[in-house]
Amino acid sequence: MRFTGALRSEFTKLLTTRMWWVLALILVVYVAFTAAALGATFGGILPGGDEAGLVGDGAPALVYSVAVTVGYVFPVILGTLSITGEVRHQTLTPTFLTTPRRGIVLAAKLVVLFVFGVFYGVVALATSVAVGAGLFTLGEVSTGLDDGEIWLMFARAVLAMGIWAVIGVGLGTLIPNQIAAIVVLLAFTQFVEPILRTAGMFVEGLSEVAKFLPGAAGDALVGASVFAAMSGPDASGALLEWWQGGLVLLGIAVVVALIGSLTTWRKDVT
Amino acid sequence: MVTASDRDGRTIEVRGLTKRFGAVAAVSDLSFTVAPGTVTGFLGPNGAGKTTTLRMLLGLVEPSAGTATIGGVRYRDLPRPITTVGTALEAASFHPGRTARNHLRVMAASSGVPSSRVDAVLALVGLSDYATRRVGGYSLGMRQRLGLAGALLGDPGVLVLDEPVNGLDPEGIRWIRTFLRDLAAEGRTVLVSSHLLSEVQQSVDRLVIIAGGRLVYEGTLDGLDTGGTVLVDAPDRAALAAAIRSAGGSVEPGDGGLSVTGLDATSVGAAALAAGVPLSLLMPRQGGLEQSFLDIVGGGGSR
Ligand SMILES: Nc1ncnc2c1ncn2[C@@H]1O[C@H](COP(=O)(O)OP(=O)(O)O)[C@@H](O)[C@H]1O
Numbered sequence A: 001m002r003f004t005g006a007l008r009s010e011f012t013k014l015l016t017t018r019m020w021w022v023l024a025l026i027l028v029v030y031v032a033f034t035a036a037a038l039g040a041t042f043g044g045i046l047p048g049g050d051e052a053g054l055v056g057d058g059a060p061a062l063v064y065s066v067a068v069t070v071g072y073v074f075p076v077i078l079g080t081l082s083i084t085g086e087v088r089h090q091t092l093t094p095t096f097l098t099t100p101r102r103g104i105v106l107a108a109k110l111v112v113l114f115v116f117g118v119f120y121g122v123v124a125l126a127t128s129v130a131v132g133a134g135l136f137t138l139g140e141v142s143t144g145l146d147d148g149e150i151w152l153m154f155a156r157a158v159l160a161m162g163i164w165a166v167i168g169v170g171l172g173t174l175i176p177n178q179i180a181a182i183v184v185l186l187a188f189t190q191f192v193e194p195i196l197r198t199a200g201m202f203v204e205g206l207s208e209v210a211k212f213l214p215g216a217a218g219d220a221l222v223g224a225s226v227f228a229a230m231s232g233p234d235a236s237g238a239l240l241e242w243w244q245g246g247l248v249l250l251g252i253a254v255v256v257a258l259i260g261s262l263t264t265w266r267k268d269v270t
Numbered sequence B: 001m002v003t004a005s006d007r008d009g010r011t012i013e014v015r016g017l018t019k020r021f022g023a024v025a026a027v028s029d030l031s032f033t034v035a036p037g038t039v040t041g042f043l044g045p046n047g048a049g050k051t052t053t054l055r056m057l058l059g060l061v062e063p064s065a066g067t068a069t070i071g072g073v074r075y076r077d078l079p080r081p082i083t084t085v086g087t088a089l090e091a092a093s094f095h096p097g098r099t100a101r102n103h104l105r106v107m108a109a110s111s112g113v114p115s116s117r118v119d120a121v122l123a124l125v126g127l128s129d130y131a132t133r134r135v136g137g138y139s140l141g142m143r144q145r146l147g148l149a150g151a152l153l154g155d156p157g158v159l160v161l162d163e164p165v166n167g168l169d170p171e172g173i174r175w176i177r178t179f180l181r182d183l184a185a186e187g188r189t190v191l192v193s194s195h196l197l198s199e200v201q202q203s204v205d206r207l208v209i210i211a212g213g214r215l216v217y218e219g220t221l222d223g224l225d226t227g228g229t230v231l232v233d234a235p236d237r238a239a240l241a242a243a244i245r246s247a248g249g250s251v252e253p254g255d256g257g258l259s260v261t262g263l264d265a266t267s268v269g270a271a272a273l274a275a276g277v278p279l280s281l282l283m284p285r286q287g288g289l290e291q292s293f294l295d296i297v298g299g300g301g302s303r
């Protein structure tokens, strides 16, 4: 009863402010734009794709997977805001008054945000596939949609988006200050991790560690990433197997949420 | 279940409750009881520790020591807490982008409270016309009302209200007084805090007064009245003071005479006559509850 109540409450909570659809809208625009640029290049509509050797069998997967490669930040942000927003607006007070067992509240948020992450994944994929396949058709190259492999990739991409949302919740419990959490999120995903992964390509041994970074694990899970592809032909060696990537991503989500739940989530609400 | 309805009040018991925020002792070894079916005023000046005490009672703040229970159970052990204890803490706890109705729907969903109840409590506090407006545009008084709506949502037998009068206009204050009396008439237990006695004086049966985080008074309203003072004067003040002291009163210099406590006007007059001191002034002064309240919290207020 307590858990289903908390679940219902968290769903209602998320659906009754504008945040979820505003973020979804930006996600769609961002993914559409990126998929259009790549699809036009790979589809042979824009010049340059051929020389770079990018046009080929792998092209559809690379274009469709931008749903995650550029879109994964959105479920993370939604997840983070689901915690930091409550801290910022002091709504933890009514939340904990209705469900005083804080572990139940956190568990409900993890489940609800996973579902929303999956939803973001579906929306983002629908966008990248609509735009990408449209352009491939226009350029008279294969859309790749008749390949069963690509549908498995879609499933993994949607799963990845769900886990990213869970990581966001963990981040929020770890860093309840909204501005600090968003700054850390953007700094890590846009600077720290790309630099480490790039360095991993050149520094012996570092690539072994870089594989376990969340972004790299996420790319491994999806199994297609335009960034990984552009890192060169050896790049695939720098990623884990898809299922390993999935487990690492999930592991990161669980560990971050666990640390958060044992520290700031227990603090006095004054 | 065959237990009594949740509408029936339960006893609130606070035992040895203590909270330190770093070096600040916000609440120290506080004990008091709130009997079922009574309205109890929880008074103390700003910073006395009222909010901290209530938040410990509600499981929001972890006590450094001591316990607080409702009907013998800790708040967090209540199965559907808002159906047992309704709470309105200070005003700002709403997401500004959520409407009043949705704020209450979020609360209702957690506890299996039917959504018809949401509209019922909005009507009860007079917010029906504003139910679908975002709370960000609400005045302080409207937020207070929405807070009360949240407290009533689960139709609880116990209500804990932290400074509900703050920010209300005179109309609102009158409304809340009636409101508190009605709740008590229905047999609910109400614990209502305020930093001003006058705000709750007309609504409460009993008082718990704290200052500096410590209990300074627990009892009835009447018991708080220390009986007032008598202002008296005579050309020979020294002789008058001696006469009063020997009759058992205590004397302090007052404005325009001597201020006597511990004796009523008749006894002061008799003492003066017996000592042969002619009086130039004899005037009983009603100390009043507010004065007694200020005396009490002034005495215990500093750490
Ligand atoms: N989170 C906190 N951190 C540090 N000190 C606090 C905190 N909350 C309250 N206090 C202090 O505890 C004391 C009691 O505060 P409070 O319970 O809010 O009093 P009241 O509600 O009676 O005005 C005050 O000295 C206040 O400054």
Ligand SMILES: [Mg+2]
Pocket (backbone or CB within 6 Å): B050, B051, B052, B162, B163
């Ligand atoms: Mg207070």
